[in-house]
Amino acid sequence: MPTLWLAICLMGLAAAGYHLGRTRALASAGGDVRELHSLPVYYGLHSAMSVLVPALFVLAVWLLVQPVLIDRQVFNGLSTATAPDVAGGRLVMTEVRRVADGLDLAVSRGALSSQDAEALDAERTDLRALLGGVGVALGADVQPDVLNAAQRYRALTSTGTRAMQAIVLGLAVAGLFWSLSRSHKDFRARNVVEAGVLALLLLAALLAIFTTIGIVLSMFFETTGFFRLHDWKDFFFGSTWAPNFRGDSELSILPLLWGTLYISFVALLVAVPVGLFAAIYLSEYASRATRALAKPLLEILAGIPTIVYGLFALLTVGPMLAKVFAKGGFLGVEWMAGATSVLTAGLVMGIMLIPFVSSLSDDIINAVPQSMRDGSLGLGATRSETVRQVVLPAALPGIVGAVLLAASRAIGETMIVVMGAGAIAKFSLNPLDSMTTITTRIVSQLTGDTDFSSPETLVAFALGLTLFVLTLGLNVLALYIVRTYREQYE
Template structure:
């Protein structure tokens, strides 16, 4: 049964419990709602919550636990001899899952017949070809242990889904039955419902905290595992990035300095574009523009923040890159060899960051008290002098915070870099050469069927941890400055 149907069944049980609980409470009060401790609706919601919360809670736990149990059980079935040299058990399990997804009922029955046939290898080869034609497997050969494990994987998932259906429905019915029995006139339904809603709100607020904690812990554990395989000194101080996928590391050079240099270089170029334009736009909108112009110009400027980054990347690749080559290439000044370069990605990323700087700076400048402007005008200063000598110094902490937030956004950008800056990891001062960033290399390191036990795959988590610490530091510093500014002028 599809998961949606199970979801709807639990909702139907809760809705029926709401009606029954409300009706039973009114019946216990002789039809007089004034004799009830709480409003009739609270009795219904008490039953509905007691049906939905345990039912959906069990559903979520089951969906999280079943893949772990099934994967562990099926993995223990596969002998070590079935794992080829250069592969890993995790990659083999990925192939088992893909094969299991391609096993429909007819193919599964053929698999059972093939295992008992006189020539199982020929039958298994035919099944392998059938699965390849369906696009369900990608390796060159599917062995008997993989097919057996895929069948077992499929059977366990089917049994688990049926057991989940029975268990979730039973728990929801039991909760509804218990709630209906509580629906009496003297029952404090309002107190129970309000406490239950409060618990649900706390759980919802905890999701963000637990998600952040899970992300950080996954980065920390995999980063520690990486540094067990590769020296930390070579990673943080190495000047060459040359990963090798031979064996468990080979002769890889995994120095992060070229990636950090490319990240900061592109971000500096982007900020050199975004900060002046965004700041000048904020000054114009807050100090010079009339209400009609501001009502039109500010929303149009903020539209830039809503454009997907892949569109900016295509703009860099197809428009900005060729334009820069025509000016700085061989036919022009001869400085640029290809359209993918630091300057290409930096210019486009700067355009993307303009609304981040302008919108935040505009709000900060508008927050400067009007009395400060009036005092400056009273002393004979002009509008431009007031802006330069009074407004901007007063708003400077907030503007710096806006710039740092934009910088953290630039450091974490990926698609513009991939399409506009190239993939070369190098230490160079030439802005017309191709470079790459930490985020781009994280994508490339985790693309494909890499062995996650090798440094080349685990290095992605070390790169992510490095980037996380950098952006976290920038965000904390920016928020500290903005908070200090708000405390001063609010």
């Protein structure tokens, strides 16, 4: 039974539980709702939750844990010749899962029976010829150890899935009968349901926290593996980024960090003035009709995919700047060698950040009480003086926080930098030079055939963890500024 059908069965049992729980509670009160402790809907919800919550919890945990345990068990059964180390084992396990999926697909399409799939000869089996007729492309001949591991993987997965279905359905049925046994007029169904909903809300709140912790830990463990293979002094204090996958790489983050901060700075030079002035106009000067039209049009920029901005930088902004600053252009001097540069990526990224800055700043400016504006105008100040001397100082902490959040967004951008800034890691103050950023190098180091035992691949996790700490620091600083210096108005 597929997982989807299992979920549909659980929903059906929950619906039946809702009806039966509600009906049983009413029957115990002789059909008089006033005799019940809680409204009938709570008895139905209690039965439905008793069916769904334990079953779905076990289903979710099982789906997360089962692949890990099966991978570990199959991996331990591989010979050292097939999987000589952890990195090689990862590649072999990828092949094992691919072959197992191919066998499952062949069985589902009728090219093989389930018994034939289990009894395949492990001696020089050519699965490409065997399964090519049903469109199952498995590449070259499969090694005997890999085929045996794939068959074991299928068997363990099948056994685990059947056990999961039995246990989940058993829990759902047990929860249904248990809830029905408690559905009588004196049962405090409302209290139990509200406590259960509160627990679910708490779990949802904790889920985001646990996800963040999991992301950090996963990067941290891989980063420790990198620093066991590469000197941390070269990473943090070196001056060259030159990975070559030959064991003598120079992997310093400083050139990448410089490019990241330089491009983000140029982007903020574009986004902050334009976004802030747009927010001031929309909140203080624009009529209601103009605001209703201009604000949605401005925020459309936030919905454009970053790959589109990257194409805009590559095909429009970059060539335009190259024509202006190439040889024979501005002052007859070749300032710019190609279309990719810090200025190209910074300009386009700044355009992308404009709605981010303007929307946050607009909300913050509108939060300033109208009475402060009226008082300033009543004392004889002009509208511009009121904005400059009253509104902006009152909204300044929030605006600073918005700028720092925009900086975090700029630091984490990838596609615009890949297509607009180039791929050269170096120190330079010239905004017309090509540079690269941390995010671009992470993509580059993890693209293609990766060997997770080499520092040239593991460095991506060290870069990611460093980037995470940097953006987290900016977010914490923005939150601190807003909470410390904001004014509380009646």
